[in-house]
Amino acid sequence: MSIGVIFSNMIIGLTGTPGTGKTSVSRLLQENGYNVLYLTDLIKDECLYSEVDEGRDTLVADMDRVFSRVCELAGDDEGVNIIDSHMAHHIADVVIVLRTAPSDLRERLKMRDYSDAKIEENVEAECLDVILVESVEWCRKVYELDTTGRMAEDVVTDVEEIISGILSGDDSEVYQKYMPGSFDWSGEIF
Secondary structure (H helix, E strand, O other), X not given: OXXXXXXXXXXXEEEOOOOOOHHHHHHHHHHOOOEEEEHXXXXXXXXXXXXXXXXXOEEEEOHHHXXXXXXXXXXXXXXXXXXXXXXXXXXOOEEEEXXXXXXXHHHHHXXXXXOHHHHHHHHHHHHOOHHHHHHHHHOOEEEEEEOOOOXXXXXXXXXXXXXXXXXXXXXXXXXXXXXXXXXXXXXXOO
């Protein structure tokens, strides 16, 4: 269920499995003048969670409180606001899903010192398109970008192309280029 965009400005979710490049891309977007809200930091800093899942080494976000807080922070400012999080598709109606080939994702998560169990959970989620499927089910518009082997600067160029298409009011050409369902990594489950 998408909660929806209810304010006058534009909120775009930048979502994807952990390790797909959301934060690297978001930092560059912020340098380019976009307002970026780092949802994971917000949840931790403002205790917007209902419990700590020790077994999965994660916080369980209270999405009603998160949504209310995002509304407060976004306010009535004009322009584009980016939500950086693997949960952004729970907040925004328009999302860009970053994707990474599972073999590459596994290496990225190892470099972050994730536990073996957490690495496998995230690699499996990427193989099975979990965030993409949720986004398509819950959001009004979904774009999909491959970050495998790419520099964050190159991905930012694609994200800005998508944003320009959205803001123009006619994103049909951009949507065709970044339409969801382009990647099938189900064969990489190992």
